[in-house]
Amino acid sequence: MTDQVILREVGPRDGLQLIKSRLDTSIKLTWIRAQAEVGFTEIEVTSFVPISVLPQFADAVTVLADAQKIGKLLPSVLVPNLRGAVLAMDAGAKKITFVLSVSESHNKANVRQSTDDSLAMLREVVAERNNRQNIKIATALATSFGCSIEGAVSETRVTQIAEILAKQGIDEINLADTVGYGDPVQVGRIFTNVKVAVGELPLAAHFHDTRGLGLANLMAALDAGVRRFDSALGGLGGCPFAPGASGNIATEDTVHLFNKLGIESGIDLDALLEVRRQLAKWLPSEKLEGRLLGAGPAKQ
């Protein structure tokens, strides 16, 4: 394989949303700047959610504003609803990821409305975006590969929602294995079906390593033609409705895999491992995952 991928770091958002420790704004920005320096062109820097729900992101406006000033970096932000989307646009966001769950129960637990209501709300978000300049909207389809509340999720429904999104004028669809239910055969099949349904619309993959299949699922998505991936440094992250679950695929292990495959991610792995060492100091009470720091990159 000789190919290019975009690896989006989601640690400052997905990685922080469930941890007990509150990370200082200045440290968040140091982290974001450090990852931009080692080659990340896209980082999910924060979430525009009610402070009462996730106090970790009370500094969303500041973090986004400062991240926008980093050259070459496209900072993206997560929003769960129209209100968050408008706040993010007002704060100058150039890329917004609107999250909704394919599983009804998960969507209700996560954003307190039905999936169809989230889709209707997304139309309003797109309308609002169309009144402004140069804002991209991605949609993250949580529980695309299964749900810790409902179990199996209809693959037809995933494709159907993707088709609706494509018609709504979304710029990117991110299929998320929020709870680590996916397996490589299923992942390959779902991405292939969605690709057929939405044509040239960019697809991204967001895998949690809850059951150890994160990188196997990434390989399946890669084989299905996906070239955009999310990961979190140190494997941070989780889902409030998947107790005991470990987090996202670890950025450092993912970059190492791309290096082994000869796939260009633009990221300097050795420099990234230095940031990973810093992260352990910034979050001393968090259990970090990822194998590369201990094992070191394979000798060439």
Next chain:
Amino acid sequence: MTDQVILREVGPRDGLQLIKSRLDTSIKLTWIRAQAEVGFTEIEVTSFVPISVLPQFADAVTVLADAQKIGKLLPSVLVPNLRGAVLAMDAGAKKITFVLSVSESHNKANVRQSTDDSLAMLREVVAERNNRQNIKIATALATSFGCSIEGAVSETRVTQIAEILAKQGIDEINLADTVGYGDPVQVGRIFTNVKVAVGELPLAAHFHDTRGLGLANLMAALDAGVRRFDSALGGLGGCPFAPGASGNIATEDTVHLFNKLGIESGIDLDALLEVRRQLAKWLPSEKLEGRLLGAGPAKQ
């Protein structure tokens, strides 16, 4: 995929060889019996190596003798040389895995002779076996996917050695990623090439999860037609020449993957997780891996 696999538990051998704690013979046998009860038909139970090198296996004869009495179980043993092979056969072993490394430096470090000398010695092992009844000889090709001493390993050399082994009358070839250097594309390619070279001879795969790619590599081997895999409960294991390395792919995560794929391993995952809980008690000072115990199986 509707298919059957043989998953061989190697925890009692590979999993124990590097740990500081010495496990009592009775506990080893309790463990082996427990895994046979949850459905394992093959377990690597011990290693016939000099006691001075690996005192953990001083009880090899006893462990093998008692494991032989477990109905339906084929206990296999590792041997690094002719002496170990003869001792194992004398002790009644019905399956012996002779280990040699594709990498010269690794073979010298591990068994103190050149790879060609190991191959010559293996001919004597086969001759000895041919004088006896019903003994199978597998060969584990360590460092088939890279070496922590030499770096890259010649893929041509892997195929060449496999061809030599096929001519020697070996019953199974196990390609081992001893140091966690393999990636899925390479793993698929090497197994495909070796399969072409050796025809119907059964191939097995032994992956370490050192850099987080164990199950991704397993998927690639599965796609290449491999149906025999090694794993260790709790991801135990390591390699003396790969410092900082984590161990084998975790048996519990591997069984969960097979279940997700609809592949028949014959193993009861819930019952296995009970054994996994016991293992943590038997080895209180060891860091165990594997995600399934914490995350639980995916809801169906």
